[in-house]
Amino acid sequence: MNPAIAEAESLRTMDKEHVWHPLMNHSGMEENPLDVVVKARGSTIQDASGKEYIDAMAGLWCVNIGYGRDEVAKAAYEQMLELAYYPLTQVNPPAARLAERLASLLPEGVERVWFVNSGSEAVDTAIKIARAYGRLNGGRRYKIIARHQGYHGATIGGASRTGPPPRRAVYRGGPWGGATLTGQTLRRAMFEPLLPGVIHVSAPYFYRSNADTEEELAGRCADELDEVIRYEDPETVAAFIAEPVIGGGGVIPPPADYLKRMREVCRNHGVLFIADEVITGFGRTGELFASDLYDIEPDIMTMAKGLSSAYLPIGATATTNEIFEALNAEGDSGFLQINTYGGHPVACAASLKNLEIMMDEELPARGARVGAYLGGLLGKLSDIPCVGDVRGVGLIWGVELIEEDGAPLSTAATAKVLAYAKEQGVIFGKNAGIAAGPSNTVTLSPPLVFTEEEAERAASVLDTALRRVQAESGA
Secondary structure, eight states: OOHHHHHHHHHHHHHHHHOOOTTSOGGGTTTSOOOOEEEEEBTEEEETTSOEEEETTHHHHTOTTOBOOHHHHHHHHHHHHHOSOOOTTSOOHHHHHHHHHHHHHSSTTEEEEEEESSHHHHHHHHHHHHHHHHHHTTSOOOEEEEEBTOOOOSSHHHHHTOBOOOOGGGGGTOOOOBSOOOOSHHHHGGGOSOOSSEEEEOOOOGGGSOOSSHHHHHHHHHHHHHHHHHHHOGGGEEEEEEOSSBOTTTOBOOOTTHHHHHHHHHHHHTOEEEEEOTTTTTTTTSSSSHHHHTTOOOSEEEEOGGGTTTSSOOEEEEEEHHHHHHTTOTTSOOOOOOOTTTTOHHHHHHHHHHHHHHHHTTHHHHHHHHHHHHHHHHHGGGGSTTEEEEEEETTEEEEEEBOTTSSBOOHHHHHHHHHHHHHTTEEOEEOOSSSSSOOOEEEEOOOTTOOHHHHHHHHHHHHHHHHHHHHHHTO
């Protein structure tokens, strides 16, 4: 047997016996064994058999500068030799430098940085900061308003703030999801009951709304948020949290003025606005941050993924000076949280080099240019009957699939599209666990180094896979 193949089989055996993988039932791994991924460069990964794939998801929405950057590996290696670890109970140089660099890049006024290890931790930290701040400003502000179809992490707190899709009635001004402590339905069910004090409002999901225009939908959503805050009592609401572009919930970009309207409602009621930029941050939308793209100034921002382009685990929660100073008033105890690996010097050194590459190569602008080209190619898929909607911005896109009657395409049929595409050497993603119904949106979030040629290849492969599934349906 080829030594590489033998090694791959050995690794599969080790993996099967000891590794617990996410988002899957292991009972099916005998029939559908996982690939052993061994190499990657640019937008391409390679498995143990030597087969290459275009990774149109950048891992999990995260390898923004592309795979195989020697400069990042060198920066991490050199930092390991100099100072492999020290906690942020003292100053470590890479963390100080990274915080200063972030403060120079973040939206105006957001300049205090708390380092963590992941997007989930960043969100939980943001909620704790919001609630702590709320106690200082009236003493009763603890509720968090999130959105249906949002995703805010894997922790029990993040799952509480992740909402399932609403009934269509919500778009007609009908009842809201209320104070249900839910996550994306299938992801939360095993862990309920979740945390109290979380309320959900509608996502700006234009395709499945009955609004005539995106502007109308933005107005409805802002009115809903305003009414929910009033019914809950503004003096009990600490924060509203939103991904500027919903990612795992189906890639849902907002109407142009939606975020500004939601921000204004929050400001009117003294409610903090948390922009969860774990996916959208660091060039994903064609701007460095989606907050810049939609011209909003959040009170708190969360980030991870593109912060290091996943070369090492790191996340951060950033706030305004006003919030920082309120939680560090003379005589107070300060913000009583510590993360063992938060601000890890090696992760910070890698992130600094990642940002240097991103800015020197103008990757956000490149993402905007190639993303517009990719969006044009994907738009041409609309003539396939099973394609209901194509939506996106920058290099984050979703293709929502439907049955003949407009209902969501089945999860099984959507999975076939991904499987057929993978056979042709392109890896796409799909939304998952949103509700007790189909996961029917194919997602794309490639590295920012994605080329026009790779975009053409990805769109062509998706076209072929969709038409194959369409033909199998007999439509």
